[in-house]
Structure formats: structure tokens, C-alpha cells
Amino acid sequence: MRRLLTLIGSLVLAMSLSTAATAQDLENQIYLDTVYGRVVIQLRPDLAPLHVERIKELTRAGFYDGVVFHRVIDGFMAQTGDPTGTGTGGSDLPDLPAEFSSEPFVRGTVGMARTADPDSANSQFFIMFDEGSFLNGQYTVWGQVIEGMEFVDRLQRGEPPRTPDRIVRMQVAADAE
Structure with missing residues (x-):
């Protein structure tokens, strides 16, 4: 009986810790909704704290809602985050300094777009369709798709696509309705 009570107590503790971890993780997840379905991005503040904060700030302001994937x-990769839809625009916020890491660019990696200046990232980002080791250490990794990559795969291709897909809505998971 004592062994059973210990086992039950351990299970209850594990479940409560798991629930707390899940609630905490929601602050570091993004829901990117497309017409095809929801893409869940796990944020990586351990790699790029300034970029993660910027993505969350712009997301919470509704900046990304309705923005096209202008380069697919x-x-x-699939690139978005330019309110002009041309690949030349960004937010009104200042550019960010590079936060390069050794994290590799693989399928589902989310990185920050920039110009030739390493410290020019602002609001545009891209999601990798495949491995891109030539980007390693040269672009900031700030997230990883953990669900819904099949919806990214369905985005219309082109530079720009003839009929570009849009981000229907983007939310920090902790704020999701």
C-alpha cells in the first residue's frame, strides 16, 4: 500500500511539473496560422534573446497578421515578415545586432533575414524547407518548427510567388485565444 501511495504521489508530482513546464513553454512558442493550418514554432531565447524578444513584440502588436510570404x-526556404511584400521593408523598430550561433540550419529551422550587414535584421524571417549548412554561423537562428511543417510545405513558390500565401494570424502561444 505504501509503495502504491508513493507511486501515485510521484505521478501527481510529475503531472504538475509537466503542466507548469507546458505553461512556461507557451511564452516561448509562436502560432503562425496559414490558410493550410497552424505552424507551431518553438522559440530559442537561449540562442538569440534579442531576436526572440523582437519577434514576440511584433507578434503581440499584430505586425505579422496578413503579411505575405514574398520569397518561397x-x-x-520560405521568407516573410516584410509589410510591403517586396523583401525590402521592415518594422519601424531599430535593426538588431547579429546573434549568430553554432545551431545548424536544418528543415524547420527559423532564421532572421538580413542584408549584407550582419547587424541589419529587423522583422523578416525565413523557415527552412531543407538543410542549409551554407547559412550556419552567418544568420541568426531564433526558432524551430515543432508542428505543422506540412503547412509550410504547401506555400506557393516564387520570388515573389504569383499568388503569395499570407500569414493569417501570428500569436505568442501564451496569448492565444
């Missing part, structure tokens, strides 16, 4: 290259 088969076998490479």
Missing part, C-alpha cells in the same frame, strides 16, 4: 524557394 523550393528546397530552400
